[in-house]
Amino acid sequence: MSVYFPHTDSDIEQMLAFVGVPDTDALYSEVAPELKCGKLSLAPGLSESEVIARLKALAAENKTYNSVMRGGGAYRHYIPEIVNETASKSSFLTAYTPYQAEMAQGVLQAIFEYQTYIARITGMEVANASMYSAANAAAEACLQSFKPGFKILIAASIRPDTMAVLRTYLDGKNIEYEVLAAENGILEPETLVKSLSPKVCAVYAEQPAYSGGILDLKALTEAAHRVGAKFIAGGNPLAYALLPSPGEAGADIAVGDVQPFGLPTAFGGPYAGYYATTKAGVRKMPGRIVGETTDRLGRRAFVLTLQPREQHIKRERALSNICSNQALCALRASVYLAAMGGKGLRRVAENCYKAAHFALKEFEEAGLKRVYEADFFNEFVTLCPGKSDKIEKALAENGILSGLKLDGDTMLWAFTELNGAMDITLAARIMKEVI
Amino acid sequence: MKLLFELEKSRPSEYVNAFTEDVALPDFGKKIELELPELSEVEVARHYSALSRTAFGVDDGAYPLGSCTMKYNPKINEAAAALEGFRDIHPLAPEKDVQGALKLMYGLGEALKEITGTDAISFAGAAGAHGEYIGLRIIKAYHAARGETRRKILVPDSAHGTNPASAAMAGFEVVNVPGDDSYGVDLDALARLCDEDVAALMLTNPTTLGLFEKNIAKIAETVHSKGGLLYYDGANLNAVMGVVRPGDTGFDVVHLNLHKTFSTPHGGGGPGAGPVCVKAFLKDYLPYPVVVSDGKTYKFAAPPESIGKVNAFYGNFSVLVKAYAYILALGAEGIRQSAETAVLNANYLKKKLQPEYPSAEGVCMHEFVVSMEKLKNLNGVTALDIAKAMIDKGIHPPTMYFPLTVHEALMFEPTETESKASLDAVAEAMKQIYSEALKDPSAMKTKPETTVVSRPDEVAAAKALKLTYDL
Amino acid sequence: MLKLYSKTHEWVKIDGKIAEIGISDFAAEELGDVVYVELPEVGAAVNAGDVLLELESVKAASPVYSPVSGTVVEVNSSLEDEPEKLSSEAESVFICKVELSEEPSGLLTEEEYRADLKK
Known part of the structure; x- marks a missing residue:
């Protein structure tokens, strides 16, 4: 068990004596005995090394991607x-x-x-x-x-x-x-x-x-x-x-x-x-x-x-x-924002816009269709009937988290400054094979 | 200290290279260009380093802030939340990619259900007040499903302000329940107020006075007998976790403050996490999504009668990681010992502060309230003056002027992570402050003397309203 | 002009159908520095005993109850910029005027009000 309260046994004894109670149980004298719970059914406490090992194991059950093309409200940007x-x-x-x-x-x-x-x-x-x-x-x-x-x-x-x-x-x-x-x-x-x-x-x-x-x-x-x-x-x-x-x-x-x-x-x-x-x-x-x-x-x-x-x-x-x-x-x-400054922020935004528009062009060449006419910032929706699952899987095998499947036919793609032209071209090539 | 907006322009680090392919930017019609300070990284680093020196965290000293449970935040929790496998996963990633995250949420849910004595949980709440809102909406949905429109929520007059505010936001009418002489719920008043229009009673136990509500069984019976539900505001769970489970004492809905009880840091005001735990008969109303498991895989599901969605994604996930690490570290024994030690610390400090700082007689739970009314009547030194004098001693002041039912209140909650030596030092400082207050009351009005500012003019702030650098 | 008081520390000056409403110097003293007056909307209908508006000091928000029933016909918008006038000249500064829809009742004379405060 990891311990975050700093008392030694002798501290506790002295403190109990000062308060004037025999033990910590006595501090709960206002609590009717029938209201108290027995020992919680939880595992015994772990040492710090065991805790981090357990959490590392859980974290390892999550898949992270080299390249993320998914947004929908959460965007992977570079963080200084x-x-x-x-x-x-x-x-x-x-x-x-x-x-x-x-x-x-x-x-x-x-x-x-x-x-x-x-x-x-x-x-x-x-x-x-x-x-x-x-x-x-x-x-x-x-x-x-x-x-x-x-x-x-x-x-x-x-x-x-x-x-x-x-x-x-x-x-x-x-x-x-x-x-x-x-x-x-x-x-x-x-x-x-x-x-x-x-x-x-x-x-x-x-x-x-x-x-x-x-x-x-x-x-x-x-x-x-x-x-x-x-x-x-x-x-x-x-x-x-x-x-x-x-x-x-x-x-x-x-x-x-x-x-x-x-x-x-x-x-x-x-x-x-x-x-x-x-x-x-x-x-x-x-x-x-x-x-x-x-x-x-x-x-x-x-x-x-x-x-x-x-x-x-x-x-x-x-x-x-x-x-x-x-x-x-x-x-x-x-x-x-302080680190980026106005110019830096503008460059990030420009890169988002450019990467997304470059991606649309590449994806269209690969066979996906643009769904909406309106110009867009860094996300767009594509149509590729019946292929959403296949696209997601094929890209995942190459370390790329695809756009979000809106349904079996359409996907919502997002691009940031972390999506380089090479990544995008690679994704397009993989999709061309799938389609 | 200069604001970022007042610093000399310097050359920013170029963190991002321009996109390599040629893509034309159209004219977006933006007429007002965005202007932000252009600063080099070293300037930014020094700026925030300087700011952090005029901030005060749990790592900087004693923080006996009542009802806020400012316990130590173990460093390992931060390391856990920063693991790439938690930090760098997308909320809309396929479920098979985030099994570890879902498993963690499920495991934390199991632990919190066990600690609270409840049957189902939602992690959507971003903070305690958000949890209250969720819990009250669940209660509303439950009554509605039974064909009842109950309009009233009972709230003790010593309750946290979030209780009535959440009830109002959830579309209820708030009815205050007076306290009895020993600051518990007045049972007669409760019986009088409880009728078929009462949806629920909201209660903290221990109460905001730091006392265990010993009539809880009777209170539960009174409310339940009229068809109302009992809501547990988990702000004070730190006193009793591992000792008493709210669910066992009649509570139907419980919200927790992971940033209080389960050691996740307050971050200067947030983020916290306010999970909501309910008894089995309310589980169908939880907000979606909830995490379910067939024992092998984990997935999100929507409860059949869900109140709907209450947060953008699934709540403050990183905070959940930290709380889970904490619970794994403590285990069953550690959780109980934390509560017992928190209560011991409060009782120790309470007694150490007497007689100068009078409080209710008898044992308290994890916190206690002293009243400076006598001193104020004697020489005009107020609870505020005492609090400000504590700052000069390097101690974060207690919660002031709360609960509203005690005049000139100072509410101390030392938490279990304060050592005996630290408590002794706090008590010693408080005695010194008291004798200074007797000797020279007027000197108390200019405290603190050692900080970068002292007694900011709050009236001017509220009238002139300078809320940004540009305004 | 007749000046009457409510038990909730508002004063009202009645001139025919129009009632000027303000707060007593006792209320102003209790409130401390008023930093904001949330004026009612002109045209709003009020009943005696309803919350008419709210006064904010730094650490409190206090309701002002309408001593009379009727319709708000004028508000003292100078209080938006100078709320402190309510602290310094409470007995003479009106907050709003209400056109009465019924005869006021249950109000105290100044003498009665002051006597009530001493109790």
Whole structure:
């Protein structure tokens, strides 16, 4: 058994004597004997070397790939080592939520910088300290934008996991919503316009769409605003290094996940949802927020602010129940962005775009067909009737995780700066043989 | 300290080479170019190194933060989560490629079910509050399936703020249950409030006062007799794991905070993990997906009456790896001993702090609450002032002004990983602070003196709202 | 103009059909620095005893209850930028005006209110 409590037997004896009880059992005198459980049916504790051996064995039962062409909400990007190193600094890793500002300026400043990065990237004015995931951030944004008697419009072209989470949260509050058809894999402005009415309070769509397709955010936002509805832009923040940001498009809220910024795919988490909005929307922004102020000697200081919106003060009247967030993931995103810089980030985004477009060309030559016309960022859908399983298997045998099988015929491919031209050509060649 | 946005421009490391093939970039119509600081890696490293020196983690000193269970986070857990086979697997990879991950989730689930005395589990919750939301939705679905619309959730007035907030978010009405003289649930009030419209009572046990709710059997009977369910907020499980199982004491739904009880680090506010455990009769309502096994292979499945999806993928997987490593290391004995030691530490510190820091009589569980009301009435020194003075002594302050039912509250939770020597040092520092407070009350108002900032102006922060560098 | 008080520490000045509503200096003292006033929407219908709006200090959010029933016809939007006026001049600064839909009842005179506070 590994032991993490530092007491010697003699410490325990002295402490029991000081407390005035004969043994630790006596400390549970308030617990009725019939409520106590016997010995837990768990294995005996392991030594540290045994623990890591067991976990290594489990990890070895997972297959990792040299090359990953799958995304759908989780993307394998290059992570500079400084991101891992910084996030493992124990003063960050093992710190609590920075309620004691004097003892947590490092954490608070790092979050303030994160908020600034998110605001700049999304083009919004303010951002919070993080949410659980893109899907949860989207759900919160919809809940905050809802007005009784109104309904919310949701693009069918969003990630299916976000759609499922939205359904859960909106149904739970009996909020009316309507799903708008995805034509060409995206939400077209004309489709939105047809469904808009003064009874719509908010519209949610993602940039890019699940299919990878690029939306005309500006046209969508303008359409929503014409009937007085808020526009909530979900999306991959990396895309905004190339595409107009939600803020530039005039959106009211921007949500999504910072996973592409230095977070490993790690079987789905932890990642961090981001939530950004306009200055006017700040009081309806859930979650923790760091603000700048001065201390009693006039020095710049950072504190958690606007706390009355939160659960620990407003209880059942709080904006949201969120307490713990994904702070360390937000820190990773900040370190990543600091290391990459604007130019570096733009290059990553360009490489994503270029690799995906190069791949489409190669794959078309190999016999796959492009499904949607709309231009795309780093993901696209292909058609190859009846061949999805075969393609996945053949690529896996060559160390390549294929695109995601949407069904037996279609696949969703994703590319990042880690997919070189040679990998892509190899994948195309393998598929040509299969097809 | 300068912000990243105030540092001099330097040459960034070029981590990524340009794509080798010629692919034209169209005009995307982006009119406002993205501007981020351009910094060399050494500047970034020094920046964060400096920031980390003004942060304070469990590795930096005593952290007796009540209700937060700031125990030591074993390093091996981090190494386990960083294994390539866990870190570099895609959430949408074929199930046959991620058998190790699924097996880990399944194994952790079995262990947590055993520890809580429950029958089924979901790992979708990213944090405690998220777990509460999930648990309450399960309760709602259960009543709905029986053709009942129960609107009310009972919450003791000493409960964590997340309890009422989660209930409201799940579409319930919150009814507060007053405490009795010994800070337990007032049984008469409970009996009065329990009716056919009550969906559930949410409870932490031990309570937020650090006391075991000894009437738990009666409470369970009262709630169940009216068809309501009992919800366990696992924030305080560290006091009783291996000793009492919530499921054995009448709880139907339990959420756990792996970042408290099972030693995964808090990360400056997250990520945590809030798995939800339920009794067998509720298992069909769990959010999807859940991990199932035929004994050989593992896969995801959707429970038949699932409340739906509540998180993007499957929860905070890396956190689960760390908690699993912890449970493997401790085993059955270690888990019980951790709880017992946590309770011993709390009782030891509680007694060491008397009489200056008065608390409820008798034994406590893993935490205790002292009230500084007397001192405040005597010379105006508040719980806040004491907390701030602790910072100068290198001790993280306890939770302040919670629970709301105690005036000038300071809530201490030393956890089992604090040594006797450390507890002695904390007690000694607290005595010093107290005598300083008696001698020179006004000097307490300017503490801490040794930190990079002291007493930030929170009113100005809330009014001027500078929330980004650019705003 | 008649100035009356509620037991929940709001004052109301009634001029014909229009009631100005504010908070008492006692309430302001208890709240500490008000940093934000969540003003009600003009046109909102309120019943006496309903939460009319919320005042935020740094560490608390406190509801202000409507002492009267009617429709909000005006809000004091200067409080958006200067919420501190509620702390310093509580007895003279109104938060909103309500057009009465029924005669107010159950309110205290200033004398009664002050006497009630001393109890």
